[in-house]
Amino acid sequence: MSFAPTASTVLNSQNAWMRILAALEMKVNRQSFHTWLKPTRFSHANGRTVFVRIPSAQFQHIGDRYADLIHEAIDNLSLEVDEVRFVTAEDDPAAPKSREDGGFAPLPSHSPNAPQGSGSPSGSHRAAQQQPQMPSAEQGRFDWNTAAQLNQRYLFENFVIGSGNQFAHAASQAVAERPSKAYNPLFLYGGVGMGKTHLMHAIGHEVKRRNPHATISYVSGEKFTNEMIDSMRNNRQTSFRDKFRTVDVLLIDDIQFLAGKERTQEEFFHTFNALHESMKQIVIASDRPPKELADFEDRLRSRFEWGLIADIQPPDLETKVAILQKKAESEQTVLPTDVAMFIAGNVRTNVRELEGALIRLVAWCSLHGVEITLSTAQQCLKQFIDTQVRKITIEAIQRATAEQFGMKISELKQKNNSRQIVVPRQIAMYLAKQMTEASLPEIGRQFGGKHHTTVMHSIAKIDEQRRTDKALNSTISKLMETLN
Numbered sequence: 001m002s003f004a005p006t007a008s009t010v011l012n013s014q015n016a017w018m019r020i021l022a023a024l025e026m027k028v029n030r031q032s033f034h035t036w037l038k039p040t041r042f043s044h045a046n047g048r049t050v051f052v053r054i055p056s057a058q059f060q061h062i063g064d065r066y067a068d069l070i071h072e073a074i075d076n077l078s079l080e081v082d083e084v085r086f087v088t089a090e091d092d093p094a095a096p097k098s099r100e101d102g103g104f105a106p107l108p109s110h111s112p113n114a115p116q117g118s119g120s121p122s123g124s125h126r127a128a129q130q131q132p133q134m135p136s137a138e139q140g141r142f143d144w145n146t147a148a149q150l151n152q153r154y155l156f157e158n159f160v161i162g163s164g165n166q167f168a169h170a171a172s173q174a175v176a177e178r179p180s181k182a183y184n185p186l187f188l189y190g191g192v193g194m195g196k197t198h199l200m201h202a203i204g205h206e207v208k209r210r211n212p213h214a215t216i217s218y219v220s221g222e223k224f225t226n227e228m229i230d231s232m233r234n235n236r237q238t239s240f241r242d243k244f245r246t247v248d249v250l251l252i253d254d255i256q257f258l259a260g261k262e263r264t265q266e267e268f269f270h271t272f273n274a275l276h277e278s279m280k281q282i283v284i285a286s287d288r289p290p291k292e293l294a295d296f297e298d299r300l301r302s303r304f305e306w307g308l309i310a311d312i313q314p315p316d317l318e319t320k321v322a323i324l325q326k327k328a329e330s331e332q333t334v335l336p337t338d339v340a341m342f343i344a345g346n347v348r349t350n351v352r353e354l355e356g357a358l359i360r361l362v363a364w365c366s367l368h369g370v371e372i373t374l375s376t377a378q379q380c381l382k383q384f385i386d387t388q389v390r391k392i393t394i395e396a397i398q399r400a401t402a403e404q405f406g407m408k409i410s411e412l413k414q415k416n417n418s419r420q421i422v423v424p425r426q427i428a429m430y431l432a433k434q435m436t437e438a439s440l441p442e443i444g445r446q447f448g449g450k451h452h453t454t455v456m457h458s459i460a461k462i463d464e465q466r467r468t469d470k471a472l473n474s475t476i477s478k479l480m481e482t483l484n
């Protein structure tokens with residue numbers, strides 16, 4: 001078997017930032033990662049300096065806060081990067097100034113004279129010295145719609161089809177082939193790292209391939225919200241509206257982020273109507289189905305159900321092996337089948353974690369100058385896999401909760417509505433939602449067949465009480481600690 005040497009595993013700068021992010025995701029707590037790091041995008045590179053676009057100046061601190069981890073990742077992954085600089089659209093001379101929104105989107109990496117923004121550096125690596133330059137007319141002949149917003153790797157041909165995602169994949173392809181005619185909206189939902197974003201970007205690429213004039217906008221629920229707030233602050237509501245209401249295809253990711261944000265939901269409601277009425281395609285991705293989107297206006301939830309709802313289920317073992325082999329192939333790494341089986345069998349269900357394991361393995365073998373074999377994989381991924389094994393289950397939550405309240409597990413599942421039972425049951429349901437990836441119907445099933453709305457109500461209740469009731473809050477924190 002062969003393993004590509006360090007130089008060939010060092011990918012282009014865009015990939016470098018993605019790999020750094022993947023490494024950070026393993027080190028940084030989930031909340032911080034999603035808030036501060038996930039919204040970043042590769043902007044451009046200048047020599048060995050990588051410029052990363054941040055949505056606003058508020059994010060500047062990540063350059064200091066994560067400096068050590070970033071440099072550790074650069075070293076561990078043997079990336080040809082000296083420095084990472086974080087730049088807002090305003091700081092970034094490469095930003096398309098005509099975009100009123102401040103264009104938070106990655107810039108092309110192909111320009112040899114890619115500009116250097118001011119940006120906050122990620123610590124002490126030296127800065128590149130070239131002067132900023134806009135891409136020349138020839139170099140600049142790219143399309144912001146595609147080049148700026150869609151990840152070039154997220155194509156249909158890079159997507160591995162398995163039983164869990166077959167339906168969502170077929171629906172996405174139909175939409176890409178016949179935008180606004182097949183299903184409108186297309187609502188994709190599934191757990192973390194299941195490929196929703198990948199499919200959305202693939203739709204964008206395919207629409208663009210078939211119709212280069214099509215305008216496509218990909219935006220996360222969080223970015224939509226931030227941009228709306230910014231537009232209100234700067235009196236630019238009209239350009240904000242125009243931006244989203246005039247596209248041919250709107251791809252909106254992580255719509256669940258709009259939960260409880262009434263003003264943003266209202267704005268999105270009008271955006272949705274404007275697009276739908278003018279026969280423009282809308283694709284929405286969410287971590288749960290429309291019915292489970294708590295704190296959403298009914299009129300929005302019902303619109304989400306107008307078109308087609310497609311779920312993505314976790315991949316089975318064979319699909320996981322195929323995904324791993326495809327990823328390895330794209331990095332010119334040979335991954336023996338027994339190693340792929342080992343990773344697929346031990347890493348839960350999240351494809352991002354699967355990729356994380358592969359990246360870690362490739363980097364580890366590269367650092368130690370050894371080949372990828374079953375035994376090196378076992379050695380290198382031991383800690384990674386141990387964490388996976390400690391997966392929290394609903395049964396474990398029920399056991400810990402029953403113990404805490406001195407009751408039997410079976411009592412938590414009974415149809416008994418006395419307060420002594422209702423409160424612990426609600427707490428356990430709340431913990432199940434917080435600490436596992438189970439859906440509301442699944443939680444309901446495991447608590448004696450409760451309806452998902454009952455589960456939703458219980459969770460909301462505990463969530464609210466926890467804020468004011470110190471005793472309840474400390475019981476929950478204690479239970480979480482025990483379970484972790």
Ligand SMILES: Nc1ncnc2c1ncn2[C@@H]1O[C@H](COP(=O)(O)OP(=O)(O)OP(=O)(O)O)[C@@H](O)[C@H]1O
Nearest residue numbers: 158159160191192193194195196197198323351352
């Ligand atoms: N079926 C698949 N084939 C190939 N790669 C996949 C597949 N499913 C997921 N991936 C890869 O896994 C990673 C995570 O996928 P993606 O970001 O699309 O997940 P997601 O469902 O949008 O997650 P989140 O809810 O966290 O946003 C990506 O790198 C993606 O390319």
